[in-house]
Amino acid sequence: MTDPTGGRLETALAIGALAGEDDQAALLQSVVITARAIFAAAATSVLLVEPGTGELTFAAVAGNGEQELVGRRFPPGTGIGGWVVATGMPLLLEDVRSDPRFARDAARSTNYVPTALMASPLLYGETPIGVLEVLDWLPHDERQLEALDLLGLFAHQAAIAVRVVRGAAAAQRSLAGEDAELGVIARVATRLRALDGARRESGMHLMTALEEVLT
């Protein structure tokens, strides 16, 4: 029997079954936990760019701030994360001097004043969609270029996780009917899949007839 949807919805259904918002959170949490272990860091985090507003939001945190930072937002273009996202360039900073003003700023944004910080963009193609940050890793005063390279590898992995889950989320939205155009087809396909025997055969005949009318 021919699948009138050309397999597109089957694909969407498969992706929908594979990954959801919870999976994105779990994948990103896994990335920050692994990065924290590899770098022996006080804290690691992933901040994502909100597609609409451009704000940066903590999506996953391991170590210091783990409990309270997830969900906290910053205006675009501000702070070190904002610079990394706006330029797509990684940064490594050490021996951060806690000038009272600087310390106050940092504490206000993250509840923690690091001595060392590195940040690498999560790139979707060439577009930054977030930033991976590592605070106070050991030893932070040597092999800085190698540390930045390693951070870049983790950031790449995190970016792939975000891409996969966002693709799946888009497919899920279609299936849920939020995308009106594809939603109708998605809902019909879902119902067809639930049918069996003669009713399914009738349904498929109807779809084939519809296809002929539309061709």
Place this chain on the structure above:
Amino acid sequence: VLPAWSIREDEKRAVTAAAGLPETITRDWAWGGSDGAGVRVCILDSGVERGHPQVGELAESWMVTGEDGDVVADPEGIDLAGHGTACASIVRRTAPGVELASVRVLGVGSRGSGKELLAGLRFALGRGYDVLNLSLSTSRPDFLTELHAIADAAYFRRTILVASAHNLPVESYPWRFASVVSVGSHAVADPLVFYANPTPPVEFFARGVSVPVGWRAGGSMRATGNSFAAPHIAALTARIVAKHPELTPFQLKTVLSLTASNMEVLQ
């Protein structure tokens, strides 16, 4: 009748050079005794913090507002990230006599669209600065043509555009253009050690690892990245230009490459 872009014999003008180029270009000839005094260096970045002890006097401070590209004065001199202040502090330390200016192309609401960068570059060209430090780049292909035109315009009007190479293996600009001085990093802790690269597109490498810098909110730290290598070359360029204002960008590149730490002149 001559073709376009030709010159008649009676129209040609002498090209002047103060004392010509010496047979051997040395560092002492290139920038010895020069602290960059009289040269105007502009930092296009996240802004430069006015009053920061590692930056000293900031002659001018401008900011691009929004994506329509208007540029207005920023009398308070604010840096919302810290990166621009870091670049300015490197230039000040390496070429203490220069006149520093800032054009903020990244600020609140900046999402790295590239339009602010273009607007800032056009403005900086119009202001006639001698050296522009651009420790950032854009990977947006829709701005490529215009960015290329701006970089060439800078080259022809003898504004030296020093641009840092991207730290990641992505296609970005303007550092890849032949009309700019592009800079990557080495790990030697010496501001005067720089290497010429025989295999471009990156043409020079300068100190870019664990560089002492000033940061926003009166801060200071050590920073790693190509971003911090470019201001070293911008500062040396300023010192050379202060001493030899007649140099064109291609002559300046020749002087830089002949004074590079890895240059071996074959006899």
